[in-house]
Amino acid sequence: MSQNITKNKIIEESNRCVSCGLCLPHCPTYRLLKSEADSPRGRIALMNGVASNRIPLNSKFIQHMDRCLTCRACEAVCPNDVRYGVLIDEARHLIRQSKIDNSGGGTSLQDWFLRLLLSHPVRLDYLRRLFSSAQGKGLFHLASKIKFLADNTLLKLVSQLPPVKFPLAAVKKSEATTGNQWQKQYPAIGNCRGEVGLFLGCVARLTDVTTLNASIAVLNHLGYTVHVPNDQTCCGALHQHRGAINEAGLFARKNQTAFAGSHIQAIISTASGCATQLIESGVDKRNGRIIDISQFLVFSEGWECIEITPLAEKILVHDPCSLRNVHDGRRYPYQLLERIPGAQVLPLARNDQCCGAAGTYFIDQPEISEMLRNDKIAAIKESGIRYLVTSNVGCSMHIANGLRENGIEVEVLHPVTLLARQMGLEL
Structure with missing residues (x-):
């Protein structure tokens, strides 16, 4: 039936x-x-x-x-x-x-990852500490030298993760945490302009904590109190696009409950793919509250009180597919970065084509994914820039790993992270 x-x-x-x-x-x-x-x-x-x-x-x-x-x-x-x-x-x-399985080697490990970790993202907070310890002891580097481990796509990805960071502590020491758990609330600095919710996602809370910290810090300095509900979960996009629609629907209902507070005027996402899934799965019953961090900051007030250090550099912007093809929000990262004095903000060449990350695609279809990424790597190399910004964590990891493998020293980061850095904020 x-x-x-x-x-x-x-x-x-x-x-x-x-x-x-x-x-x-x-x-x-x-x-x-x-x-x-x-x-x-x-x-x-x-x-x-x-x-x-x-x-x-x-x-x-x-x-x-x-x-x-x-x-x-x-x-x-x-x-x-x-x-x-x-x-x-x-x-x-x-x-x-x-029940026909044609996805080849490694699928069982990936499905295990989705089921065990992404279905319960809070477990990623504990995995973060484990990864930090493994990185400090060089265990991932050692694993990359062992052939049967080095050949596994998922383990190869883990070995290429950036240095693990931990959640931002509160401004008030009395509200500080152990550093491994997110606080429920990060109070506004100065007069409070409003209250927003921050969607952490699952991959970002393990591999891109810096962007989440930057978002909290910038929002706080603009006068917004940031709420981080403990019971939020994965957005469900990775499950949805692997055909697990029922599981994705379950996550939507959990997130709907987590962000149900009427005092939250916006639900902010730092990953365009997550924002797309949250919107299309009906997480926000009131509609219009789910918004990408760059778009929210572009329309925020209070910038006249913020001092931003000039950066006389050419900054290339990569447009994630979800932001370009679904959100119609590709212009907002450019507008946000133009707040940095001296910055020349330009689009990455061939921005109309996918970078090949596409959720778990780079794991499932590594050959096609690499061919698509090679176009981006060539364009970046030709540009001679130092900074590439993108608004999706999967794209960021995929492109950064490609640059590293090709010996190209270009920093890949989220636009809000670069902005926070120029604001002198600790992340």
Whole structure:
């Protein structure tokens, strides 16, 4: 019965595609592979065929669905507003329902990671301390020298993580924590302009604590009290895009409860992918409260009281797919960074193409992912810049690792982190 419901959803939405092909030049996998089956139009035709029981749900079908990055560049240019993001999620849900596994080596470890850690993100706070200890003792470096460990994509990623940071302590010492747990509240400095909630995410609370700290510090200095609900969880995007729609829905309901307070005027996310999932999964019942940190700061008051140290550098901005194709919010990181005196803020060349990170795609499809990343690395190398900013943690990690592997010394960071640094804030 549940498979029939999924199939009917796919048929209804896929029938809206008129096969015009305007999406093809915008699709990263079609550009690389030159295969109709790896284009949005081709994938939609395959989905419709499987849902209509005209073609089998077999390993070839799964392969073409797995190769999709879910960048949704096709959706942004579709003249008939076909909801491709919904279609690919439902297709993967159908695959999951059919219990056919074609994802190759490493899947069991990745699924274990999703189930054990991302389903309970607070566990990442404890894992953070473990990783910090392992980094300090050089254990990850040692593991990278052992062949059977070094060849595992997930363990390779762990070994390339940036130095682990810990949550920001409160301004008032009486409210300080042990340093490993997030506080429920970070009070505004000076007159309080408002109260906001900060969505931590799951990956960021392990690998990008600096950005979360920077967001809290900047918001506090602008006069906002920041609430960090303990019972918030993963946004569910990684589960949603792997076909685990029911699990993603469970996370949405948990986050809805966590951020239900009427005193919170905005729910702020530092990762554009998380913000997209939170919005589309209906976490905010009142609508309009979920917002990317850059957009919120652009429209915030109080900047006239903030001193920002000049930075006479060219700063390149990478546009994450979720911010460009779904949010329509790509302009806000540029506008925020333009507050830094002397900074020349420019877009990274070929910004209209996905970097290849795409959630867990860089783990599941490493060859295609690396080809897409190589375009970014080449553009960065050619630019000769020192700073690259991006508003999504997955993109940041993926590009930073590529730069490191190619011996290119460019710092990759979130726009709010660079701004906080120029404000002289401790992170």
